[in-house]
Amino acid sequence: MLNVETRQAVHPEHAKALDTEGLRRHFLAENMFKSGEIHLIYTHYDRFVMGGAVPAGGSLTLDKVEETKTPSFLDRREMGVVNIGELGTVSAGNKTYTLSRGDVLYLGAGSGPVTFAGNGRFYITSCPAHRSLPARLVTLADSKEVKLGAVETSNKRTINQFIHPLVMESCQLVLGYTTLEDGSVWNTMPAHVHDRRMEAYLYFGMDETSRVLHLMGEPQETRHLFIANEEGAISPPWSVHSGAGIGTYTFIWAMAGDNVDYTDMEFVQPAALR
Numbered sequence: 713m714l715n716v717e718t719r720q721a722v723h724p725e726h727a728k729a730l731d732t733e734g735l736r737r738h739f740l741a742e743n744m745f746k747s748g749e750i751h752l753i754y755t756h757y758d759r760f761v762m763g764g765a766v767p768a769g770g771s772l773t774l775d776k777v778e779e780t781k782t783p784s785f786l787d788r789r790e791m792g793v794v795n796i797g798e799l800g801t802v803s804a805g806n807k808t809y810t811l812s813r814g815d816v817l818y819l820g821a822g823s824g825p826v827t828f829a830g831n832g833r834f835y836i837t838s839c840p841a842h843r844s845l846p847a848r849l850v851t852l853a854d855s856k857e858v859k860l861g862a863v864e865t866s867n868k869r870t871i872n873q874f875i876h877p878l879v880m881e882s883c884q885l886v887l888g889y890t891t892l893e894d895g896s897v898w899n900t901m902p903a904h905v906h907d908r909r910m911e912a913y914l915y916f917g918m919d920e921t922s923r924v925l926h927l928m929g930e931p932q933e934t935r936h937l938f939i940a941n942e943e944g945a946i947s948p949p950w951s952v953h954s955g956a957g958i959g960t961y962t963f964i965w966a967m968a969g970d971n972v973d974y975t976d977m978e979f980v981q982p983a984a985l986r
C-alpha cells in the first residue's frame with residue numbers, strides 16, 4: 713500500500729505566526745513507518761521526498777507515484793535509502809542489494825521500480841536528478857567519518873557522510889547520519905543555515921518514551937518541535953535545524969538544492985539565537 717502526502721513550501725513570515733499544531737502540520741514528518749506500507753511525503757522544498765517502506769517480512773514495490781506524473785517514480789529522480797531496521801533487501805534494475813541496519817543504498821535516475829523486502833525498515837529520500845548515475849551500496853566502513861563537538865558543550869558526535877562528494881557522486885542528494893556520544897545531547901550546535909539547500913531530518917534509535925527537542929525557524933525567530941522515534945523534520949532553506957535529545961538518538965540528515973558542498977553552511981553561534 714502506498715500513501716503520499718504533499719507539503720507546501722512555507723514563507724518564514726507565515727511560519728513565525730503558526731501555533732504548535734500549525735508548525736507540526738507543516739514541518740513534522742510522522743507516520744512514515746507503518747507495517748506493510750510505503751508512506752511518502754512530497755515536499756515543495758526542492759521537490760524533496762522523504763518517507764518509509766516497511767515490508768514486514770513481505771515485499772513492497774515503489775513504482776508509479778501520482779504526484780510526479782512520470783511513468784515510474786525514479787524516471788527523473790535519484791534516491792537514497794537507509795535501512796534503520798533488521799536485515800532486508802532492495803531490488804532495482806535486475807539487481808538485489810542486501811542492507812544491514814545502517815547501510816545506505818543510492819539509486820540513480822532511471823532505476824525503474826524499487827522493491828523493498830525482508831525485515832528492513834527503509835528510510836527513503838529522493839530528489840530530482842538531471843542525469844543517471846550508477847547505483848551504489850555504501851556501508852559504514854565506506855563512509856567518511858567526521859568527529860565534532862566536545863563533552864564540555866554536550867555535543868560530542870560522529871558524522872558519517874555516505875552520499876557525499878568525498879565518497880560517491882550524486883546529482884543533488886547529500887546524505888549521512890550523526891551519532892551522539894554517551895552523555896552528549898546536542899546535534900548541530902552551533903546551529904547553521906544553508907539557503908541554497910533544504911534539509912530533511914529523521915530521528916531514530918530512540919526509546920519510545922523519549923523525545924528530541926528539535927529547533928527550527930530563522931535564527932532570530934526560533935521555534936521547536938518535540939519529535940518521537942522514527943519521526944522527522946522538514947527544514948526549509950531559511951531555517952536552522954538542530955536538536956537536543958532527552959535520551960540517546962541518531963539522526964539521518966539529507967539535503968538537496970543548488971550544490972552538494974557540505975561545508976558551505978553559515979554558522980549561527982548560540983548568542984545570536986533568539
Ligand SMILES: O=C[C@H](O)[C@@H](O)CC(=O)C(=O)O
Pocket residue numbers: 860869871889890899900901911953965974977
Ligand atoms: O548541513 C549539515 C547537516 O545539518 C548535518 O550534517 C549537521 C550535523 O549532523 C551535526 O552538526 O550534528
Ligand SMILES: [Zn+2]
Pocket residue numbers: 904905906911953977
Ligand atoms: Zn544543515
